[in-house]
Amino acid sequence: MKYNNVKLGDYLYIKGRIGWKGLKKEEYLPKSDYRIINGESLTEDGIDWSKAGYISRERYEESPEIMLENEDILISKDGTIGKIGFVESLDGCATVASGIFVIRNQRPQEINTRYVYHFLCSKAFKDFITMRTEGSVIPHLYQKDFVELVVPLPELTVQEKIVSILDTITLKIENNKAINNNLQQQAIALFQNTFPYGVEDDLPDGWRIASVGEIIELHDSRRIPLSGGERDKMENKVYPYYGATSLMDYVDNYIFDGIYLLLGEDGTVIDTKGYPVLQYVWGKFWVNNHAHILTGKLGFTVESLWVLFHLTSVRSIVTGAVQPKISQANLRSIRVVLPPQELLKSYNECIQPMFSTIRNNSSENERLSTLRDSLLPKLLNGEINVSEVEI
Secondary structure, X not given: OOOEEEEHHHOEEEEEOOHHHOOOHHHOEOOOOEEEEOOOOEEOOEEOHHHOEEEOHHHHHOOHHHOOOOOOEEEEOOOOOOOEEEOOOOOOEXXXXXXXXXXXXXXXXXXXXXXXXXXXXXXXXXXXXXXXXXXXXXXXXXXXXXXXXXXXXXXXXXXXXXXXXXXXXXXXXXXXXXXXXXXXXXXXXXXXXXXXXXXXXXXXXXOEEEEHHHHEEEOHHHOOOOOHHHXXXXXXXXXXXXXXXXXEEEEOOOOEEEEEEEEEXXXXXXXXXXXXXXXXXXXXXXXXXXXXXXXXXXXXXXXXXXXXXXXXXXXXXXXXXXXXXXXXXXXXXXXXXXXXXXXHHXXXXXXXXXXXXXXXXXXXXXXXXHHHHHHHHHHHOOOOOHHHOXX
16 A cells, blocks of 8 residues: 655644753753753653753743643754654643754644654654764754655554554553663662662671772673674674663674673763763673673672662763763772672572563563564555554
8 A cells, every 4th residue: 555755844843942042051950840851861762851951931931932742752953863752741841952853743633743753763764864964074953854854644544543553562662661660770779778888887797898890890801893884784783782872783793692781981971960871781792892891799790780880970980071981990999888798699689580570571672672663664655554453
């Protein structure tokens, strides 16, 4: 079934923050009734409201064109381009920072907003972004780029069926993520209750101060960077390729097999609160030379290391003004509390089932994402007849 192609720009309201109205971080407030979505709070998984900032009423009201409404679509146009969020249920006033577009459906009687959202999540749109930004010194997505963007547009009832199919998969993925987040928070809370002492406290018998170097094994010598050109030449790309902060690509071989903790070495190495950028990874994978690769010792597992670093500020050991870096020596020098081995063992036994579930849910999400990505273009171009699909 072939659908008509239309120009997306004919159906959408697309606005961004005007440059001279750019907000500086120092203008953010500890708390207010007005939220702002910035580059950090628009993540690869959508909007993370816990990372959204607060601004004054005056700053919010000066840009009415980007005051958020329910069912707005947000997309990053600077930095990591193409991160997408969907505004589902605003509980107050919110706006966006200068690196984000607000996209709003102006013709809902003809095009379903979630249909637009799913198209923007598709490989076709990712390829469109790559085509527009490849080779740019400072990659940027422009408002005019959307005007001529062509999308297939079936009748509204077909759009709604497509959305229902894709949203069913998306909801399962989001539920798994919520379960994983809850389990992580439980593991952190249990750690805080089990090990209540800090490095400045008087420790009871059996406890002592140690350095991170005593409790970790570093596997950095096994890292091998691969250029984008080298990766592009690979045909059977099935193994994850990790960088300092995230999964970057897939490659045709692996250098690690097991459960490891990745900690950013250079580039983006800490979050806004000074905690390290971490990736909990498992299976067969490849890592470039921008992330430290850790396992634990002296009773620490990868999982208990993950929790420990989530609670350990590393801001003081970051060097480099232009390119922030956490060196091996500085990482090893961090002081931590080493609890009695039997207590640490008991804690590890408690959290292992939690992290087993986290791994299972994450692996299921990978399969669901692959399914959704394979279905999406076939649904959008009419290759799959949605009238024959039962939900």
